[in-house]
Amino acid sequence: MLTFIGLGLYDERSVTVEGREALRAADRVFAEFYTSKLVGTDVVDLEASHDIDIEVRPRESVERDPSTILDAAADGDVAFCTAGDTMISTTHTDLRLRAEERGIDTRVIHGVTxxxxxxxxxxxxxxxxxxxxxxxxxxxxxxxxxxxxxxxxxxxxxxxxxxxxxxxxxxxxxxxxxxxxxxxxxxxxxxxxxxxxxxxxxxxxxxxxxxxxxxxxxxxxxxxxxxxxxxxxxxxxxxxxxxxxxxxxxxxxxxxxxxxxxxxx
Missing domain, CATH: 3.30.950.10 (Tetrapyrrole methylase, C-terminal domain)
Known part of the structure:
Protein backbone atom coordinates (compact mmCIF):
# COMPACT_ATOMS: atom_id res chain seq x y z
CA MET A 1 0.00 0.00 0.00
CA LEU A 2 1.24 3.50 -0.88
CA THR A 3 -0.55 6.30 0.96
CA PHE A 4 -0.07 9.89 -0.18
CA ILE A 5 -0.47 12.27 2.76
CA GLY A 6 -0.79 16.05 2.66
CA LEU A 7 0.74 17.55 5.79
CA GLY A 8 -1.11 20.87 5.60
CA LEU A 9 0.33 24.36 5.62
CA TYR A 10 2.47 25.20 8.61
CA ASP A 11 3.79 22.80 11.25
CA GLU A 12 3.64 19.27 12.65
CA ARG A 13 0.06 19.86 13.89
CA SER A 14 -1.35 20.86 10.49
CA VAL A 15 -1.93 17.30 9.26
CA THR A 16 -5.42 15.85 9.61
CA VAL A 17 -6.19 13.21 12.24
CA GLU A 18 -6.57 10.64 9.45
CA GLY A 19 -3.16 11.63 8.07
CA ARG A 20 -1.53 11.40 11.49
CA GLU A 21 -2.93 7.91 12.02
CA ALA A 22 -1.69 6.78 8.60
CA LEU A 23 1.79 8.15 9.31
CA ARG A 24 2.01 6.24 12.58
CA ALA A 25 0.70 3.02 11.02
CA ALA A 26 3.16 3.03 8.09
CA ASP A 27 6.15 0.70 7.94
CA ARG A 28 8.20 3.41 6.20
CA VAL A 29 7.60 7.13 5.68
CA PHE A 30 9.04 9.07 2.76
CA ALA A 31 8.77 12.81 2.20
CA GLU A 32 9.78 15.52 -0.27
CA PHE A 33 9.98 19.24 0.46
CA TYR A 34 11.46 20.68 -2.73
CA THR A 35 8.25 22.33 -4.01
CA SER A 36 6.94 23.51 -0.66
CA LYS A 37 7.68 22.96 3.00
CA LEU A 38 6.29 23.39 6.49
CA VAL A 39 8.05 26.55 7.60
CA GLY A 40 6.81 26.18 11.19
CA THR A 41 8.66 22.94 11.82
CA ASP A 42 11.44 20.69 10.58
CA VAL A 43 11.95 16.99 9.95
CA VAL A 44 13.26 16.35 13.46
CA ASP A 45 10.15 17.85 15.08
CA LEU A 46 7.87 16.04 12.64
CA GLU A 47 9.47 12.75 13.56
CA ALA A 48 9.26 13.43 17.28
CA SER A 49 5.66 14.65 17.16
CA HIS A 50 4.38 11.63 15.23
CA ASP A 51 6.84 9.05 16.59
CA ILE A 52 8.10 8.11 13.13
CA ASP A 53 11.28 8.08 11.06
CA ILE A 54 11.12 10.13 7.85
CA GLU A 55 13.25 9.44 4.78
CA VAL A 56 13.46 12.73 2.85
CA ARG A 57 13.91 12.14 -0.88
CA PRO A 58 15.42 14.61 -3.37
CA ARG A 59 13.47 15.67 -6.44
CA GLU A 60 15.48 13.50 -8.83
CA SER A 61 14.83 10.39 -6.74
CA VAL A 62 11.07 10.89 -6.70
CA GLU A 63 10.64 11.94 -10.32
CA ARG A 64 13.20 9.77 -12.11
CA ASP A 65 13.91 6.74 -9.96
CA PRO A 66 11.26 6.10 -7.32
CA SER A 67 12.12 2.39 -7.13
CA THR A 68 13.03 2.57 -3.43
CA ILE A 69 9.57 3.93 -2.58
CA LEU A 70 7.75 1.51 -4.86
CA ASP A 71 9.70 -1.54 -3.70
CA ALA A 72 8.90 -0.68 -0.09
CA ALA A 73 5.21 -0.17 -0.92
CA ALA A 74 5.08 -3.53 -2.69
CA ASP A 75 6.16 -5.28 0.50
CA GLY A 76 4.45 -3.20 3.19
CA ASP A 77 2.58 -0.05 4.13
CA VAL A 78 4.36 3.11 2.94
CA ALA A 79 3.44 6.76 3.49
CA PHE A 80 4.62 9.44 1.07
CA CYS A 81 4.06 12.94 2.41
CA THR A 82 4.44 16.54 1.30
CA ALA A 83 3.46 19.96 2.56
CA GLY A 84 0.01 21.17 1.56
CA ASP A 85 -1.98 18.59 -0.37
CA THR A 86 0.09 15.87 -1.94
CA MET A 87 -1.78 16.04 -5.25
CA ILE A 88 -2.36 19.82 -5.59
CA SER A 89 0.51 21.98 -6.87
CA THR A 90 2.94 19.37 -5.56
CA THR A 91 1.67 16.77 -8.02
CA HIS A 92 2.75 13.16 -7.70
CA THR A 93 0.28 11.56 -10.06
CA ASP A 94 3.14 9.90 -11.95
CA LEU A 95 4.33 8.14 -8.79
CA ARG A 96 0.81 6.97 -8.05
CA LEU A 97 0.37 5.65 -11.60
CA ARG A 98 3.66 3.77 -11.39
CA ALA A 99 2.46 2.15 -8.19
CA GLU A 100 -0.87 1.16 -9.74
CA GLU A 101 0.95 -0.34 -12.75
CA ARG A 102 2.86 -2.58 -10.35
CA GLY A 103 -0.35 -3.67 -8.66
CA ILE A 104 0.29 -1.60 -5.53
CA ASP A 105 -2.83 -0.24 -3.86
CA THR A 106 -2.82 3.54 -3.35
CA ARG A 107 -4.88 6.10 -1.50
CA VAL A 108 -4.75 9.86 -0.92
CA ILE A 109 -5.24 11.64 2.41
CA HIS A 110 -5.68 15.30 1.62
CA GLY A 111 -4.27 18.34 3.38
CA VAL A 112 -5.16 22.02 3.29
CA THR A 113 -3.74 23.80 0.23
Whole structure:
Protein backbone atom coordinates (compact mmCIF):
# COMPACT_ATOMS: atom_id res chain seq x y z
CA MET A 1 0.00 0.00 0.00
CA LEU A 2 1.24 3.50 -0.88
CA THR A 3 -0.55 6.30 0.96
CA PHE A 4 -0.07 9.89 -0.18
CA ILE A 5 -0.47 12.27 2.76
CA GLY A 6 -0.79 16.05 2.66
CA LEU A 7 0.74 17.55 5.79
CA GLY A 8 -1.11 20.87 5.60
CA LEU A 9 0.33 24.36 5.62
CA TYR A 10 2.47 25.20 8.61
CA ASP A 11 3.79 22.80 11.25
CA GLU A 12 3.64 19.27 12.65
CA ARG A 13 0.06 19.86 13.89
CA SER A 14 -1.35 20.86 10.49
CA VAL A 15 -1.93 17.30 9.26
CA THR A 16 -5.42 15.85 9.61
CA VAL A 17 -6.19 13.21 12.24
CA GLU A 18 -6.57 10.64 9.45
CA GLY A 19 -3.16 11.63 8.07
CA ARG A 20 -1.53 11.40 11.49
CA GLU A 21 -2.93 7.91 12.02
CA ALA A 22 -1.69 6.78 8.60
CA LEU A 23 1.79 8.15 9.31
CA ARG A 24 2.01 6.24 12.58
CA ALA A 25 0.70 3.02 11.02
CA ALA A 26 3.16 3.03 8.09
CA ASP A 27 6.15 0.70 7.94
CA ARG A 28 8.20 3.41 6.20
CA VAL A 29 7.60 7.13 5.68
CA PHE A 30 9.04 9.07 2.76
CA ALA A 31 8.77 12.81 2.20
CA GLU A 32 9.78 15.52 -0.27
CA PHE A 33 9.98 19.24 0.46
CA TYR A 34 11.46 20.68 -2.73
CA THR A 35 8.25 22.33 -4.01
CA SER A 36 6.94 23.51 -0.66
CA LYS A 37 7.68 22.96 3.00
CA LEU A 38 6.29 23.39 6.49
CA VAL A 39 8.05 26.55 7.60
CA GLY A 40 6.81 26.18 11.19
CA THR A 41 8.66 22.94 11.82
CA ASP A 42 11.44 20.69 10.58
CA VAL A 43 11.95 16.99 9.95
CA VAL A 44 13.26 16.35 13.46
CA ASP A 45 10.15 17.85 15.08
CA LEU A 46 7.87 16.04 12.64
CA GLU A 47 9.47 12.75 13.56
CA ALA A 48 9.26 13.43 17.28
CA SER A 49 5.66 14.65 17.16
CA HIS A 50 4.38 11.63 15.23
CA ASP A 51 6.84 9.05 16.59
CA ILE A 52 8.10 8.11 13.13
CA ASP A 53 11.28 8.08 11.06
CA ILE A 54 11.12 10.13 7.85
CA GLU A 55 13.25 9.44 4.78
CA VAL A 56 13.46 12.73 2.85
CA ARG A 57 13.91 12.14 -0.88
CA PRO A 58 15.42 14.61 -3.37
CA ARG A 59 13.47 15.67 -6.44
CA GLU A 60 15.48 13.50 -8.83
CA SER A 61 14.83 10.39 -6.74
CA VAL A 62 11.07 10.89 -6.70
CA GLU A 63 10.64 11.94 -10.32
CA ARG A 64 13.20 9.77 -12.11
CA ASP A 65 13.91 6.74 -9.96
CA PRO A 66 11.26 6.10 -7.32
CA SER A 67 12.12 2.39 -7.13
CA THR A 68 13.03 2.57 -3.43
CA ILE A 69 9.57 3.93 -2.58
CA LEU A 70 7.75 1.51 -4.86
CA ASP A 71 9.70 -1.54 -3.70
CA ALA A 72 8.90 -0.68 -0.09
CA ALA A 73 5.21 -0.17 -0.92
CA ALA A 74 5.08 -3.53 -2.69
CA ASP A 75 6.16 -5.28 0.50
CA GLY A 76 4.45 -3.20 3.19
CA ASP A 77 2.58 -0.05 4.13
CA VAL A 78 4.36 3.11 2.94
CA ALA A 79 3.44 6.76 3.49
CA PHE A 80 4.62 9.44 1.07
CA CYS A 81 4.06 12.94 2.41
CA THR A 82 4.44 16.54 1.30
CA ALA A 83 3.46 19.96 2.56
CA GLY A 84 0.01 21.17 1.56
CA ASP A 85 -1.98 18.59 -0.37
CA THR A 86 0.09 15.87 -1.94
CA MET A 87 -1.78 16.04 -5.25
CA ILE A 88 -2.36 19.82 -5.59
CA SER A 89 0.51 21.98 -6.87
CA THR A 90 2.94 19.37 -5.56
CA THR A 91 1.67 16.77 -8.02
CA HIS A 92 2.75 13.16 -7.70
CA THR A 93 0.28 11.56 -10.06
CA ASP A 94 3.14 9.90 -11.95
CA LEU A 95 4.33 8.14 -8.79
CA ARG A 96 0.81 6.97 -8.05
CA LEU A 97 0.37 5.65 -11.60
CA ARG A 98 3.66 3.77 -11.39
CA ALA A 99 2.46 2.15 -8.19
CA GLU A 100 -0.87 1.16 -9.74
CA GLU A 101 0.95 -0.34 -12.75
CA ARG A 102 2.86 -2.58 -10.35
CA GLY A 103 -0.35 -3.67 -8.66
CA ILE A 104 0.29 -1.60 -5.53
CA ASP A 105 -2.83 -0.24 -3.86
CA THR A 106 -2.82 3.54 -3.35
CA ARG A 107 -4.88 6.10 -1.50
CA VAL A 108 -4.75 9.86 -0.92
CA ILE A 109 -5.24 11.64 2.41
CA HIS A 110 -5.68 15.30 1.62
CA GLY A 111 -4.27 18.34 3.38
CA VAL A 112 -5.16 22.02 3.29
CA THR A 113 -3.74 23.80 0.23
CA UNK A 114 -2.35 27.30 -0.16
CA UNK A 115 -4.97 28.08 -2.79
CA UNK A 116 -7.93 27.12 -0.61
CA UNK A 117 -6.38 29.06 2.28
CA UNK A 118 -5.91 32.11 0.04
CA UNK A 119 -9.61 32.12 -0.74
CA UNK A 120 -10.57 31.66 2.91
CA UNK A 121 -8.25 34.36 4.25
CA UNK A 122 -8.94 37.01 1.62
CA UNK A 123 -12.69 36.50 1.33
CA UNK A 124 -12.41 36.06 -2.43
CA UNK A 125 -14.87 33.40 -3.55
CA UNK A 126 -13.18 30.14 -4.47
CA UNK A 127 -15.18 29.51 -7.62
CA UNK A 128 -14.08 32.89 -9.03
CA UNK A 129 -10.42 31.85 -9.31
CA UNK A 130 -8.92 31.00 -12.67
CA UNK A 131 -5.67 29.28 -13.61
CA UNK A 132 -2.83 29.77 -11.12
CA UNK A 133 0.73 30.69 -12.07
CA UNK A 134 4.19 30.76 -10.47
CA UNK A 135 6.49 33.78 -10.51
CA UNK A 136 10.12 32.57 -10.70
CA UNK A 137 13.25 34.31 -9.53
CA UNK A 138 14.66 36.26 -12.50
CA UNK A 139 17.83 34.17 -12.52
CA UNK A 140 15.76 30.98 -12.73
CA UNK A 141 14.35 31.78 -16.16
CA UNK A 142 17.32 33.61 -17.61
CA UNK A 143 15.80 37.07 -17.65
CA UNK A 144 15.36 40.09 -15.45
CA UNK A 145 11.66 40.62 -16.01
CA UNK A 146 8.36 38.82 -15.50
CA UNK A 147 7.95 35.85 -17.85
CA UNK A 148 5.35 36.34 -20.56
CA UNK A 149 3.57 33.16 -19.44
CA UNK A 150 2.86 34.74 -16.03
CA UNK A 151 1.46 37.92 -17.59
CA UNK A 152 -0.62 35.92 -20.06
CA UNK A 153 -2.19 33.86 -17.26
CA UNK A 154 -3.10 36.94 -15.21
CA UNK A 155 -4.54 38.83 -18.17
CA UNK A 156 -6.50 35.86 -19.49
CA UNK A 157 -8.08 35.39 -16.08
CA UNK A 158 -8.88 39.09 -15.77
CA UNK A 159 -10.55 39.12 -19.19
CA UNK A 160 -12.92 36.51 -17.75
CA UNK A 161 -13.32 38.41 -14.48
CA UNK A 162 -11.38 35.77 -12.53
CA UNK A 163 -8.82 36.05 -9.74
CA UNK A 164 -5.27 34.69 -10.09
CA UNK A 165 -3.17 33.00 -7.45
CA UNK A 166 0.50 33.78 -8.06
CA UNK A 167 2.71 31.28 -6.28
CA UNK A 168 6.18 32.59 -5.44
CA UNK A 169 9.34 30.75 -6.34
CA UNK A 170 11.14 28.43 -3.92
CA UNK A 171 14.68 27.27 -4.52
CA UNK A 172 15.99 24.44 -2.36
CA UNK A 173 19.21 22.71 -3.37
CA UNK A 174 19.83 24.96 -6.35
CA UNK A 175 20.61 28.66 -6.65
CA UNK A 176 21.96 31.33 -9.00
CA UNK A 177 25.17 29.37 -9.54
CA UNK A 178 23.54 25.96 -10.02
CA UNK A 179 23.30 22.96 -7.70
CA UNK A 180 23.94 23.88 -4.09
CA UNK A 181 22.70 21.49 -1.38
CA UNK A 182 22.88 24.25 1.25
CA UNK A 183 20.87 26.81 -0.73
CA UNK A 184 17.37 27.63 0.51
CA UNK A 185 15.59 30.70 -0.87
CA UNK A 186 11.98 31.88 -0.81
CA UNK A 187 10.64 34.73 -2.90
CA UNK A 188 8.89 37.26 -0.67
CA UNK A 189 5.69 39.08 -1.52
CA UNK A 190 7.36 42.50 -1.60
CA UNK A 191 9.88 41.25 -4.17
CA UNK A 192 7.10 39.70 -6.26
CA UNK A 193 5.03 42.87 -6.06
CA UNK A 194 7.97 44.96 -7.26
CA UNK A 195 8.61 42.62 -10.18
CA UNK A 196 4.96 42.71 -11.26
CA UNK A 197 4.57 46.46 -10.76
CA UNK A 198 7.55 47.06 -13.07
CA UNK A 199 7.04 44.19 -15.50
CA UNK A 200 3.26 44.21 -15.80
CA UNK A 201 0.90 46.84 -14.30
CA UNK A 202 0.60 48.61 -10.97
CA UNK A 203 -2.75 47.07 -10.07
CA UNK A 204 -4.58 45.97 -6.93
CA UNK A 205 -3.06 42.83 -5.42
CA UNK A 206 -3.42 40.87 -2.19
CA UNK A 207 -0.57 39.39 -0.16
CA UNK A 208 -1.14 36.21 1.83
CA UNK A 209 1.77 35.45 4.16
CA UNK A 210 2.16 32.34 6.35
CA UNK A 211 -1.28 30.90 5.67
CA UNK A 212 -2.16 28.34 8.31
CA UNK A 213 0.14 29.85 10.93
CA UNK A 214 -0.76 31.87 14.06
CA UNK A 215 0.84 34.92 12.42
CA UNK A 216 -0.88 34.84 9.02
CA UNK A 217 -0.99 38.22 7.25
CA UNK A 218 -3.38 39.42 4.54
CA UNK A 219 -2.80 42.82 2.93
CA UNK A 220 -4.29 44.46 -0.17
CA UNK A 221 -2.99 47.53 -2.02
CA UNK A 222 -1.36 48.56 -5.27
CA UNK A 223 1.59 46.40 -6.21
CA UNK A 224 3.97 49.35 -5.85
CA UNK A 225 2.72 49.98 -2.30
CA UNK A 226 3.04 46.30 -1.37
CA UNK A 227 6.58 46.34 -2.74
CA UNK A 228 7.60 48.72 0.03
CA UNK A 229 6.37 46.58 2.93
CA UNK A 230 7.92 43.75 4.94
CA UNK A 231 5.61 40.77 5.34
CA UNK A 232 7.89 38.72 7.54
CA UNK A 233 8.85 35.10 7.29
CA UNK A 234 7.77 32.86 4.37
CA UNK A 235 5.79 31.32 2.79
CA UNK A 236 4.11 34.11 0.79
CA UNK A 237 1.85 34.29 -2.25
CA UNK A 238 0.03 36.99 -4.19
CA UNK A 239 -3.53 37.15 -5.49
CA UNK A 240 -4.37 39.42 -8.43
CA UNK A 241 -8.14 40.03 -8.22
CA UNK A 242 -10.43 40.01 -11.23
CA UNK A 243 -13.93 41.47 -11.09
CA UNK A 244 -15.09 41.86 -7.50
CA UNK A 245 -18.50 40.96 -6.11
CA UNK A 246 -19.58 43.53 -3.51
CA UNK A 247 -19.06 40.99 -0.73
CA UNK A 248 -15.52 40.39 -1.99
CA UNK A 249 -14.87 44.15 -2.02
CA UNK A 250 -16.10 44.38 1.55
CA UNK A 251 -13.85 41.47 2.51
CA UNK A 252 -10.74 43.04 0.96
CA UNK A 253 -11.48 46.28 2.76
CA UNK A 254 -12.31 44.72 6.11
CA UNK A 255 -9.87 41.79 6.15
CA UNK A 256 -6.97 43.07 4.07
CA UNK A 257 -7.11 46.86 4.43
CA UNK A 258 -7.64 47.55 0.74
CA UNK A 259 -7.94 51.32 0.02
CA UNK A 260 -11.47 52.37 -0.95
CA UNK A 261 -10.27 54.17 -4.08
CA UNK A 262 -8.81 50.93 -5.50
CA UNK A 263 -12.00 49.01 -4.84
CA UNK A 264 -14.04 51.70 -6.61
CA UNK A 265 -11.97 51.53 -9.80
Missing amino acids: AQSAASSLTGLQNYRFGKATTLPFPYAHGGGDVPESVIETIETNRERGLHTVVYLDIKVGTGPTGLDPDHEEYMTADTAAELLAEGWEDELAVVVARAGSPTAVVAADRLSALAGRDFGDPLHLLVIPGDLHHVESDALAGLAGAPDELLDE
